[in-house]
Amino acid sequence: MENVKFSFPGKVAVVTGSAxxxxxAMAVQFAKAGANVAICDLKEELAKETEKLCQAEGVKAKFYKLNITDEEMVAKVKDEIVxxxxxxxxxxxxxxxxTAPGKMGPPMSMIDVPEWKRLVGVNLIxxxxxxxxxxxIFKEKKAGKIVNISSQAAYAPAAAMPHYNASKLAIVSYTQSCSVELGKSNVNVNAVCPGFIFxxxxxxxxxxxxxRYPQIFGSCKTEEDVVKRLAANTSLGRxxxxxxxxxxxxxxxxxxxxEIxxxxxxxxxxxxRR
Ligand SMILES: NC(=O)c1ccc[n+]([C@@H]2O[C@H](COP(=O)([O-])OP(=O)(O)OC[C@H]3O[C@@H](n4cnc5c(N)ncnc54)[C@H](O)[C@@H]3O)[C@@H](O)[C@H]2O)c1
Known part of the structure; x- marks a missing residue:
């Protein structure tokens, strides 16, 4: 799949969590397709690497330090980007x-309320x-695209992380609601639900x-083995x-x-296989 071609010459794409x-990968693919990219993340060092990778594609790319849970910071960064x-x-x-390290299941009992608030606070709020x-911005120009990153966990909830599953299904619902309101302004709002990637x-x-799950992953020695084990259950097997x-x-x-x-x-x- 090296020959996938998209074209967004001169468009401006904001990608959160793109350090x-x-x-x-999204920021770099947008840059390869000619879009200018605003790279928003908490992690400066890694985000600067993304910035360089995008700039190497000949587009304008700039890193903005952003905590998406900080409303004032979000407003300030939005103004800077514009x-x-x-x-x-x-x-x-x-x-x-x-899930915070060491907090993977069993569900409910090991996940306390502050952990629920932390996770839902980032992923949904x-x-x-x-x-x-x-x-x-999109409403005013009567154009725009929004993509929210959900997860396969929205539809196939992993036993180990109920708060993550719930936050990702909520993102699908929020996407649907936004699409109704913003559709009137010619804005498309969709979600993408990735599988499992280390x-x-x-x-x-x-x-x-x-x-935790030796009955499923007992034969695995490395993370790579776990990825292969999970992929073995998919239709394409990869x-x-x-x-x-x-x-x-x-x-x-x-x-x-x-029209999507x-x-x-x-x-x-x-x-x-939903
Ligand atoms: N990796 C997977 O298997 C998988 C599967 C399904 C969905 N997802 C979703 O894909 C998205 C990207 O995840 P990833 O796998 O690339 O993980 P990642 O940890 O590499 O990337 C997430 C990025 O989000 C940033 N971030 C976290 N909290 C933030 C905040 N408050 N403000 C700004 N930035 C913040 C992090 O600094 C990080 O760079 C996430 O929404 C994740 O839930 C991942």
């Missing part, structure tokens, strides 16, 4: 967190906060799964790469998808 992982780039055409709400800040988010999780998720995001932001809105596209190699 690394799936968000970095001042620097002139406008915004695309918003990808990708920043998210998962953070997405809401950023969308509220940028939506007026990014920084899941450092150490492979071993945790092996230890894991996804960050770029596979990025391609779905770019498709939804392209003219080819102009309020949708949740699952990119999991046929894992949950």
């Amino acid at each position: 690394a992982g799936l968000g970095r 001042a620097d780039f002139g406008t915004v055409d695309i918003l990808v709400n990708n920043a998210g967190v998962t 953070g997405t809401v906060t950023v969308t509220k800040a940028f939506a007026p 990014t920084n988010m899941y450092v150490g999780a492979g071993q945790e799964l092996i230890d 894991p996804q790469k960050p770029e596979d998720i990025a391609y779905a995001v770019l498709f939804l932001c392209s003219d080819a998808a102009s 809105t309020g949708n949740a596209v699952i990119v999991d190699s046929g894992g949950i």
Whole structure:
């Protein structure tokens, strides 16, 4: 899949959580497609690497330190982006967190209320906060694309992380609601639900799964084995790469998808076959 081609010349894409992982892949793919990219994340060092990778594609790319749970900071960064780039055409709400290390299941009993608030505060309320800040730009110009990153966990909840599952299903519902309101302003709002990819988010999780679920992962020695074991249950029998998720995001932001809105596209190699 090296020959996937999209074209967004001169468009401005804001990607939250793009310091690394799936968000970095999205930022770089937008840059390869000619879009200028605003890279928003908490992690400066990694985000600066993404910035360089995007700039190497010949587009304008700039890092903005952003905590999506801080409403004032979101408003300030939005103003800075508009001042620097002139406008915004695309918003990808990708920043998210998962279960804190060592907090994976069993469900409910090990996950206390502050942990629920932490996770839902980033994944759901953070997405809401950023969308509220940028939506007026799209409404005014009567154009725009928003993609919210959900998860296969929205539809196939993992036993180990009920708060993550709930936050990601809530993102699908929020996406549908936004699509109704913003559709009147010619704005498409969709979600993408990735399968399982070992990014920084899941450092150490492979071993945790092996230890907690020996009946499933007992034959696994490494994180790579865990990925293969999970992928073995998919229709295509293989894991996804960050770029596979990025391609779905770019498709939804392209003219080819102009009549797709309020949708949740699952990119999991046929894992949950919904
Ligand atoms: N990796 C997977 O298997 C997988 C599967 C389904 C969905 N997802 C979703 O994809 C998205 C990207 O995850 P990833 O796997 O690339 O993980 P990642 O940890 O590499 O990336 C997440 C990024 O979000 C940033 N972030 C976290 N909290 C933030 C905040 N408050 N403000 C700003 N930035 C913040 C982090 O600094 C990080 O760079 C997440 O929403 C995640 O839930 C990932």
